[in-house]
Structure formats: structure tokens, C-alpha cells
Amino acid sequence: MSDLEKKSIDSATVKMIKKAMADGCQTIFDRAETMKPCPIGAEGSCCKNCAMGPCRVPAPKKKGESAEEKAKRMGLCGATAETISARNFARMVAAGTSAHSDHARGVTEVFLAAAEGKVPGFQIKDEQKLYQVAMDFGVEIGQRSVQEIAIDVAHKALAEFGRQEGELLFIKRAPLKRQEIWRNLGVTPRGIDREVVELMHRTHMGVDQDYRSLLNAAARCALADGWGGSMISTELQDILFGNPVPVVGQINLGVLKKDEVNVVVHGHEPLLPEIMVDVVQEPEIQQAAKAVGAKGINLAGMCCSANEILMRHGIPVAGNFLQQEMAIVTGAVDAMIVDVQCEMQSLAQVAKCYHTKLITTSPKAKIEGAMHIEFDEHRAPEIARKILMEAIENFKHRKPNVEIPDETMDQVVGFSHETINYLLGGVFR
DSSP states (O other): OOHHHHHOSOHHHHHHHHHHHHHTOOOHHHHHHHOOOOHHHHTTOEEOSSTTOOEEOOOOSSSSOOHHHHHTSBOTTOOBHHHHHHHHHHHHHHHHHHHHHHHHHHHHHHHHHHHTTOSTTOOOOOHHHHHHHHHHHTOOOTTOOHHHHHHHHHHHHHHHHHOOSSOOGGGGGSOHHHHHHHHHHTOOOSOHHHHHHHHHHHTSTTSOOOHHHHHHHHHHHHHHIIIIIHHHHHHHHHHHHOOOOOEEEEESGGGSOTTSEEEEEESSOOHHHHHHHHHTTSHHHHHHHHHTTOSOEEEEEEHHHHHHHHHHHOOOEEEOGGGHHHHHHTTOEEEEEEOSSSOOTTHHHHHHTSSOEEEEOBTTBOOTTSEEOOOOGGGHHHHHHHHHHHHHHHGGGOOSOOOOOOOOEEEEEOOOHHHHHHHTTTOOO
């Protein structure tokens, strides 16, 4: 096995690593060769939580160390490696919960606006799931309209972020025994934002200094993510865009097309990609692509957003996290559209090696060197058209060094919870 093949098991990625090297374009695989992890940071025991530090506190090198030896392994405030490591891990949990939950907040706001008829292009598509979530939230159904029910569901969901007492509403979906275990351990989440704020407080200098207590709080914050923010976004997206059902799709860099305008959507929020799926099929957009010499427009996904439009529309996936730079290295991506989470800052530098337009769309996530076209759900179709036209105009600027790997793989996706229940005849086994 060659050194290049050791970097990735995927042959398409290996080809693009070779191409990037030949093109003089640095990628994550080059940086991985030269970047050596900090040995203290790798153990999680580097503390930067106050102005007296940073403190480098190594983990114990042997079992049964003496009190004297342990005393030497403390920060200036006396924090042990265990406390520091637990704090650092807990802050990662808080950041992850914040990312998923802030995404859910945005989805909920669009969901509410859609229920009120204020956002063109968005509407309630799965009424049956709406009724199910309404029952979970204790929203009355009766003879009320879909819009009335959806508005109440949205308000209930928004209240989960600022909830100060009691338990998150979705907790009752968990098995009863699991709920009992959580309550006995004191890790049942009360409110999404509250758990994040409290965990950040606990990890501040001089607050919680018992690693067991810190990890319990981290567990409660993580549950606020899984049974709060993540579950809210999943359920409301299904109601807005339709519950996924099994569909055939393709994956890997080979889904890019040499004779079409390639637009890659990359990130975590499916709001704009869902609109782009519709807008890309408009005759005017297709005609504009043909006017610059392309046969059409090829929409592909990358990372999380890719999975959303794959399982609902069969849109192909160009690759995973480690392939985001590789997609640009093909020289065939006319525009990469990013929002939040998982985008490497290096994308802007890689794009400069080729002709790709990197376009950021979230007010929360800008990248130096990228074009910014801010997404506004109230003008979603208009913004989608503007972005697609940027890609179309860029098609004629492609450089000669286009190389698209042949590798693709067929897949069947879209096995949602509801679909699995249906396929099993409604019986849990």
C-alpha cells in the first residue's frame, strides 16, 4: 500500500489528493502530515479558563502515584488533570448542544412563519406527523385547522429553549425505565438554553471542581441536545419538507458532471437546499445554464445538508467531511454553497486554486475570502435564483485542469422511524 493510499480507503479521494499535489494546492491531508497534536492538549489537560494560565497539567504517568507527585500535577488554582479534562470535555458538549439547538431554533422560527403563511416556498407537507407532534406537545387537535395546530406546535417548541423548570416535553418519548434512570441520576434536562448556560457556568474557573459532577452536568446538557434541539429540528423538518421514504441515490465525487453546472450545497441547515431543489428545475434557470454552454445544472450535496435532500429527493451526495476540499479539487464545482457547521475555513484557499465560487449564506458563519449572499427565508426563492445564477455565470471560467473521478456508489436511503414502522406492519419487533 502506497503512502497516499494510507491516507484514505476511498480511491476517488486518493486521486484528488494526487491532483491537488500536482496543482500545488494544499489540503487537509497535507496539513495532517505536518501538524503534530499538542501532547498536553491530546490528554485534555490544558486549561485556558482564566487569565492566570494557560496551565499545562499532564496526566499521571503511572498508577499509584504519591501525594507529592499528584501535588505537582496541578494548575495554578490547584485544578487537577481530571477536573481540567472534565471541564474541557463539558465545554465541547455545551458547544455541540448549542450548535444543534441553535439550528433547531432557526427551523422552528421558519416553521412558525410557514404556518402563518409568511414565507414563500415553505408549507406544511406532512400533516400526519404534525398531529403526532401536537399530541406529544399536548396541543389540542379537535376540529382545528392545520395552520392553527402548527402555530401552537411552533410556540410550544420555542418555549422548550427557554424552559426553566420541569422537563423537556420530548422526554416522555423515552422508555419509562430510561426516564426513571435519568431522574435518579439527576440528569433529566429542564430547558435547552438553561443546560448550556449552567454547564458553561460550572466549567468556569473556581466553580465545579469534581470531575464526576462535571460529567453528570455534561450528560444532562447532551440529553438536552438529543431530546431537545436535535429532536425538535428533526420533527419539524419532517413536517415542513415531508417525512423521508426509501429512495435510491448515488454518492462519491463521481456524481459531479463535466458538461453541467455543478452546484454543491454543504452544511447543516436544509432550508435553502430544499428551495434550491425546486428552483433549479425552473425553465428560466435551466435555459440560463444552456446559454453559457452547459447541458444543465447538477445539484449535489456534501455532509449533513446532503443527507437531507438525498433522502427526500434523491439528490446525489458528492462526499463526506474529508471530501469537501476534494470536490473543489476536481475543478468542476462552479459554486459551493455553505451555511453552518462542518465547513473548513481552508475551502476559501482551495477555491482560489481553481475557479469555484465559495458562497456563505448564514449571518452566523462567514469565511474570509468567500462571497456572502445571506439567506432570508422571506425571500428564499429569490435568493436561491441569485445563487444559482452566480454558479451559472462561473461555468465559463472553468480551468482546463478538470478531473472528475469515476467512482460512484448506489444506495437506498430514507428509512425514517415512520417508514420502518410501516414496513414492519406497524408492529415493533
